[in-house]
Amino acid sequence: MTITTQENVNIKPDTKGGQNNKEGKKAKHVFEVSDLNLWYGSKQALYEVNMKVPENQVTAIIGPSGCGKSTYLKTLNRMVEMVPSVKTSGSIKYKGKEIFSESFGVEDLRTKVGMVFQKPNPFPKSIYDNVAYGPRIHGIKKKAQLDQIVEKSLRGAAIWDEVKDRLNEKAFGLSGGQQQRICIARALAIEPDVILMDEPTSALDPISTAKVEELVQELKKEYSIIIVTHNMQQAARISDKTAFFLNGDMIEFTDTDELFSNPSDKRTEDYITGRFG
Amino acid sequence: MQLINHQNIQKRSGGRVLLNKVFKVLFFLSTTVGLIFLSMLLYRVLTQGTGHLNWDFITNFPAPYPDKAGIFAGLIGSLMLMAIVAPITIIIGVGTAIYLEEYARKNRFTNFIQANIQNLAGVPSIVFGLLGLTFFVYLFQMGYTLIAGGLTMSLLVLPVIVVAAQEALRAVPNDVKEASYGMGASKWQTVLRVVLPAALPGILTGTILSLSRAIGETAPLIIVGAATAIYSIPDSLLSKYTVMPIQIYNWTGRPQEEWQLVAAAGIIVLLTVLLLMNAIAVWIRNKFQNRY
Ligand SMILES: Nc1ncnc2c1ncn2[C@@H]1O[C@H](COP(=O)(O)OP(=O)(O)OP(=O)(O)O)[C@@H](O)[C@H]1O
Numbered sequence: 038m039t040i041t042t043q044e045n046v047n048i049k050p051d052t053k054g055g056q057n058n059k060e061g062k063k064a065k066h067v068f069e070v071s072d073l074n075l076w077y078g079s080k081q082a083l084y085e086v087n088m089k090v091p092e093n094q095v096t097a098i099i100g101p102s103g104c105g106k107s108t109y110l111k112t113l114n115r116m117v118e119m120v121p122s123v124k125t126s127g128s129i130k131y132k133g134k135e136i137f138s139e140s141f142g143v144e145d146l147r148t149k150v151g152m153v154f155q156k157p158n159p160f161p162k163s164i165y166d167n168v169a170y171g172p173r174i175h176g177i178k179k180k181a182q183l184d185q186i187v188e189k190s191l192r193g194a195a196i197w198d199e200v201k202d203r204l205n206e207k208a209f210g211l212s213g214g215q216q217q218r219i220c221i222a223r224a225l226a227i228e229p230d231v232i233l234m235d236e237p238t239s240a241l242d243p244i245s246t247a248k249v250e251e252l253v254q255e256l257k258k259e260y261s262i263i264i265v266t267h268n269m270q271q272a273a274r275i276s277d278k279t280a281f282f283l284n285g286d287m288i289e290f291t292d293t294d295e296l297f298s299n300p301s302d303k304r305t306e307d308y309i310t311g312r313f314g
Numbered sequence: 315m316q317l318i319n320h321q322n323i324q325k326r327s328g329g330r331v332l333l334n335k336v337f338k339v340l341f342f343l344s345t346t347v348g349l350i351f352l353s354m355l356l357y358r359v360l361t362q363g364t365g366h367l368n369w370d371f372i373t374n375f376p377a378p379y380p381d382k383a384g385i386f387a388g389l390i391g392s393l394m395l396m397a398i399v400a401p402i403t404i405i406i407g408v409g410t411a412i413y414l415e416e417y418a419r420k421n422r423f424t425n426f427i428q429a430n431i432q433n434l435a436g437v438p439s440i441v442f443g444l445l446g447l448t449f450f451v452y453l454f455q456m457g458y459t460l461i462a463g464g465l466t467m468s469l470l471v472l473p474v475i476v477v478a479a480q481e482a483l484r485a486v487p488n489d490v491k492e493a494s495y496g497m498g499a500s501k502w503q504t505v506l507r508v509v510l511p512a513a514l515p516g517i518l519t520g521t522i523l524s525l526s527r528a529i530g531e532t533a534p535l536i537i538v539g540a541a542t543a544i545y546s547i548p549d550s551l552l553s554k555y556t557v558m559p560i561q562i563y564n565w566t567g568r569p570q571e572e573w574q575l576v577a578a579a580g581i582i583v584l585l586t587v588l589l590l591m592n593a594i595a596v597w598i599r600n601k602f603q604n605r606y
């Protein structure tokens with residue numbers, strides 16, 4: 038697979054953006070993060086993070102273990118607040134709307150910003166019910182409509198052919214890689230705008246990993262994807278932009294090929310050349 | 315530099331293996347002690363009781379003659395009592411458990427409640443009997459009725475069910491809850507659609523096991539006035555009633571040898587009901603158990 042090159046992300050035309058944004062053509066960023074700080078109790082985990090996440094692209098987040106990648110990702114859909122001691126400061130705008138504001142309910146945010154977790158975590162339900170879960174909680178009851186959504190999502194996650202004859206079997210009966218793609222299908226089923234992925238391939242074998250990576254390439258046509266990965270080759274292969282985190286600081290955020298070929302910060306260079314982490 | 319001396323390890327390994335064997339035997343013996351006493355008990359009850367055990371014994375009311383006496387009133391009384399206790403305790407108990415596990419903030423106050431529920435689960439049953447007497451029998455003027463007995467038993471069982479349900483809820487892995495929240499589900503949707511279905515087998519087994527303990531309770535019911543000899547089955551919540559253990563207790567208290575055999579037959583019926591309940595619990599656990 039070759040590294041995708043993006044000459045200039047800013048002039049890349051949006052495939053779907055714009056129409057649901059008041060500022061019209063300014064819809065090229067899904068998230069604008071400014072001065073984000075985060076604490077677990079008294080321990081600070083993120084320091085003054087600033088980032089503009091582009092729409093319909095793959096943004097990778099790399100960095101050594103414990104540097105705050107997962108924390109950052111979970112802040113974007115406010116899942117991090119499930120830890121009771123968490124406190125944040127700063128601002129995150131999702132398509133111009135402040136996600137920390139009272140008027141933006143977390144349920145609404147998470148309907149727009151879906152998530153795929155590190156470990157495949159299907160529900161102890163059938164494959165069908167797993168994928169139909171999201172639409173159902175958002176009030177879709179008609180069987181025909183659900184059938185359509187399930188098929189579309191499973192196709193979208195490149196797993197339809199493998200499971201179409203066993204939709205009523207438990208999802209636990211699938212391999213880890215298949216389960217992960219079921220989880221991706223489940224996230225697609227509510228048609229979010231953004232998909233957050235936290236090391237989605239770390240529990241998978243190379244073949245399943247390749248399938249998920251291919252899928253990510255496919256998905257970015259319709260979704261904006263932010264992916265945390267430990268694997269720098271993976272970041273280089275699949276992402277358009279890459280952010281390097283270190284000890285809660287965002288050190289560098291730029292085009293992926295730029296970051297890997299010509300890092301502007303010494304610490305980024307040390308990390309990507311394997312000198313630490 | 316070698317930090318581990320493999321020769322020493324070799325020398326000591328014989329001892330470790332021996333020690334392991336010693337403990338294995340000790341653990342086996344402790345299990346046997348329990349088994350021996352259980353089988354002695356069963357043997358005694360079965361040899362004494364089977365003579366009196368027949369269909370008449372199950373369908374007869376108490377009688378002044380041993381061979382006419384039956385456990386019908388007690389059996390139906392026990393079952394009706396459970397029919398009151400089960401829905402009350404399941405609804406309130408599971409509700410409490412859900413609140414404590416999923417909704418309540420983890421602070422001093424919830425810790426305090428938590429500790430008290432655990433303490434309540436260990437309070438002697440007779441204390442609940444006194445509570446029931448004060449509240450249901452006198453204060454709410456229910457008298458010595460089935461409903462007063464049922465509510466008293468509910469109080470007794472409730473803490474145990476809360477604790478069992480909490481454990482079942484806690485056993486639901488966090489990552490499936492996260493998956494649900496991650497799709498924009500509300501807390502209630504997550505509880506209803508993900509947490510409860512996954513925890514239900516555990517909750518039901520815990521519930522049935524605590525109910526089967528309650529069905530053998532005597533002391534609190536004597537205090538809230540369950541009858542000892544009764545010649546009709548309850549026809550309303552305000553009827554008089556008796557339960558199997560009280561009936562059995564009454565028979566064992568009589569001087570004639572013959573009544574001991576009747577009591578043994580009663581114990582067999584009680585044990586059968588208990589075993590049935592436990593069997594249902596096991597069946598539910600195996601049938602609906604979720605694999606994670
Ligand atoms: N629930 C928590 N409570 C307290 N501290 C936490 C919690 N979760 C994470 N941390 C701390 O926050 C920091 C960042 O953790 P995070 O999980 O975001 O790292 P990460 O970059 O995702 O690491 P990895 O690559 O190992 O997944 C770490 O120092 C970690 O110890």
Ligand SMILES: [Mg+2]
Nearest residue numbers: 106107108235
């Ligand atoms: Mg992580």
